[in-house]
Amino acid sequence: MGFYQGSVLYECARCHERFSVDAEPEKCPNCHAEAGLEKHKAQLPFPMMAFGGLLATALLMALVGFWVGIGDSPEQHDVPHWKNNGVP
Numbered sequence: 001m002g003f004y005q006g007s008v009l010y011e012c013a014r015c016h017e018r019f020s021v022d023a024e025p026e027k028c029p030n031c032h033a034e035a036g037l038e039k040h041k042a043q044l045p046f047p048m049m050a051f052g053g054l055l056a057t058a059l060l061m062a063l064v065g066f067w068v069g070i071g072d073s074p075e076q077h078d079v080p081h082w083k084n085n086g087v088p
């Protein structure tokens with residue numbers, strides 16, 4: 001069955017048939033099961049997934065930069081950074 005504006009797409013848990021109706025379905029039109037009719041969850045659109053990937057990459061880069069910055073902190077050196085500036 002086709003999906004048209006204003007209807008909700010349902011999926012039968014028994015026969016996995018997807019169908020659209022305007023009201024709450026009472027039974028599956030294919031196998032006539034009365035239980036296990038669930039609203040079909042659509043996949044995320046590609047732009048949303050791409051933006052999520054971009055945010056995850058930015059977060060990963062920030063964490064790597066933070067880790068590198070901590071590894072090069074002046075507290076780990078023997079000579080404090082204000083004494084090691086080339087001035088005798």
